[in-house]
Amino acid sequence: MASHKINNGVKANEIFEGQVKLYKHMFAFLDSLCLKWCVDMNIPNIIHNHGQPMTLHELVSTLKVPLAKVSGVHRLMRYLAHLGFFDIVRIIQEDQEEKEEAYVLTYVSKLLVRGTDHCLSPMVDLILDPTVSTSYQQLGKWIHDEGNQTPFAMALDTDIWDFLSNNPTHMKYFNDATASDSQIINLALRDHGVVFEGLESIVDVAGGTGMVAKYLSETFPHLKCIVFDLPQVVKNLKESNNLSYVGGNMFHSIPKADAVLLKVCVFHQI
Numbered sequence: 001m002a003s004h005k006i007n008n009g010v011k012a013n014e015i016f017e018g019q020v021k022l023y024k025h026m027f028a029f030l031d032s033l034c035l036k037w038c039v040d041m042n043i044p045n046i047i048h049n050h051g052q053p054m055t056l057h058e059l060v061s062t063l064k065v066p067l068a069k070v071s072g073v074h075r076l077m078r079y080l081a082h083l084g085f086f087d088i089v090r091i092i093q094e095d096q097e098e099k100e101e102a103y104v105l106t107y108v109s110k111l112l113v114r115g116t117d118h119c120l121s122p123m124v125d126l127i128l129d130p131t132v133s134t135s136y137q138q139l140g141k142w143i144h145d146e147g148n149q150t151p152f153a154m155a156l157d158t159d160i161w162d163f164l165s166n167n168p169t170h171m172k173y174f175n176d177a178t179a180s181d182s183q184i185i186n187l188a189l190r191d192h193g194v195v196f197e198g199l200e201s202i203v204d205v206a207g208g209t210g211m212v213a214k215y216l217s218e219t220f221p222h223l224k225c226i227v228f229d230l231p232q233v234v235k236n237l238k239e240s241n242n243l244s245y246v247g248g249n250m251f252h253s254i255p256k257a258d259a260v261l262l263k264v265c266v267f268h269q270i
């Protein structure tokens with residue numbers, strides 16, 4: 001493309017390339033929302049349960065989509081395939097002469113199949129929940145605020161922990177999401193268990209509902225595991241011989257143990 005100068009000394013090719021980049025990021029929210037759509041529709045499980053590549057026709061009939069929306073599903077699935085969530089293969093169905101497109105899971109969408117020990121769909125449920133995601137609309141207001149409130153706190157006029165404790169549905173989203181993330185960590189711990197050998201006790205500070213501690217207590221029956229979190233998070237959770245829950249505020253004090261485990265994610269701190 002010609003790169004002659006135009007107004008203000010900006011080259012035409014820079015304008016076009018800039019526009020492409022700008023639009024890519026401007027529409028990036030659609031990537032997240034298409035992901036949310038496919039998780040909300042349970043498509044990873046539907047394809048997984050189908051046991052073989054699934055055609056559009058099979059998918060829309062399982063989803064019970066009205067005829068008018070079949071092409072919409074087709075477009076969404078092609079876009080999700082472009083993003084790497086599905087592969088598109090061509091298969092021949094019985095009684096047909098022409099090959100047909102069919103969807104299969106990729107290593108990414110396999111992480112969205114609910115009911116496995118490495119499912120991250122609860123994380124998608126939480127992060128793309130409108131209450132959480134729209135709080136980032138507050139960034140402009142937040143940057144001018146002299147206090148230390150997060151955008152989430154500004155949007156809802158309450159601290160995230162108070163919000164969760166007053167909203168059981170979101171509390172469940174949050175706990176399920178952090179537990180799903182911890183399942184993945186457990187896969188890493190499984191291969192590096194040597195780190196915990198020789199310890200008699202460990203406290204998982206801000207350990208949520210105890211997914212990591214549960215794994216440790218089962219893998220190392222002689223290790224005393226304590227999960228420490230806010231009282232409303234750990235109340236009524238099932239303890240075992242070497243697994244206990246303690247409620248409190250980590251900024252005041254934490255239970256004594258040979259080692260401290262601290263694993264938090266920071267999305268709600270920004």
Ligand SMILES: C[S@@+](CC[C@H](N)C(=O)[O-])C[C@H]1O[C@@H](n2cnc3c(N)ncnc32)[C@H](O)[C@@H]1O
Nearest residue numbers: 178182206207208229230248249250263264265
């Ligand atoms: C992102 S979650 C991490 C949970 C778990 N460690 C994990 O990685 O799955 C942060 C945790 O910190 C807890 N938390 C927040 N403020 C706390 C405080 N002041 N004292 C103890 N726990 C707190 C929350 O209840 C929540 O379970």
